[in-house]
Amino acid sequence: MATEKVQERCAGGVCYTLTRRRVRNINLRVRADGSVAASASARVPISYVDAFVAARADWVRAAQAKAAARREREAAEQPALPTKQAALAHMQALCRAYYPQFAAICPGGHMPKIAVRDMNTRWGSCSLRTGTLAFARRLCVMPMPAQEYVVVHEFCHFAHPNHGPTFWAAVERAMPDYKQREKLLKMR
Template identity: 50%
Template structure:
């Protein structure tokens, strides 16, 4: 078997077209690539029919993963706004949320900044009274944007993600979980 070429074929199961590859792996693996294509690798002795059943059983998950990949690709295709535009936008949004936190902030608005961030939507620096928003947040739905603004402001009340923090978020946004889901 050493030197044996990997066998690859195109198959369809559960309405999902996928590329099947037999390899030296222990488990059946499914992967949705960035372009939305589906790759399945199976152990050398596993039947193609077993792979078909595996894919068909996960068709809903594959479709959701494809939709996420398409949304990511669409987001990446849209140019980020310039910093001045994004700063003005998020400052205006912050000004709408600020009154609920004016007391804890002693009547002084936090400094709002924007920058490109790939792993976070926002960051709150409590000691500096500063909130930084990701430029990438600009292209997200307004309901999700408000969630991030409220989330970061709530860190002035609770500096962590404890149950008390989430209770503060829920006071202002009872539907915060649905809003957060828009970011995924």
């Protein structure tokens, strides 16, 4: 596969990133962060792409305004995150409450080390090698049933390091309503 050629351009008051790739049409989009991206075949002259973007400058500005409003709305709806220290204390207390249920499967039979990180793509993780359960700081602002689900989920990884059927059976034994709790994480 040929590498894509990327250029920063401005046309009609719109600054955009042009990516050359195998496409039939000129594609123009405004990303969630408000940046503008165009893609076009290498056969399309740069002047034609610039004219295409310039002709759609009003649409781009309207789309950027919508994206900015969406970001502001989401930021206003997002509860303030606790400090890392407060989040760690909270998650340690929650894990201590569930530890007796999982003591037999924890490495060395000891309470695992608990960590809090700024994770954007996960709610938690389990390291078998270090015996550490790590949780996203943003988990602390989720409903308590969802937090408890993530704690149970990660504890179960000490016995089942994958997401196979035996893992899910263990989660269900520990928390029969885990599916409803998991849905709470997907709502935000």
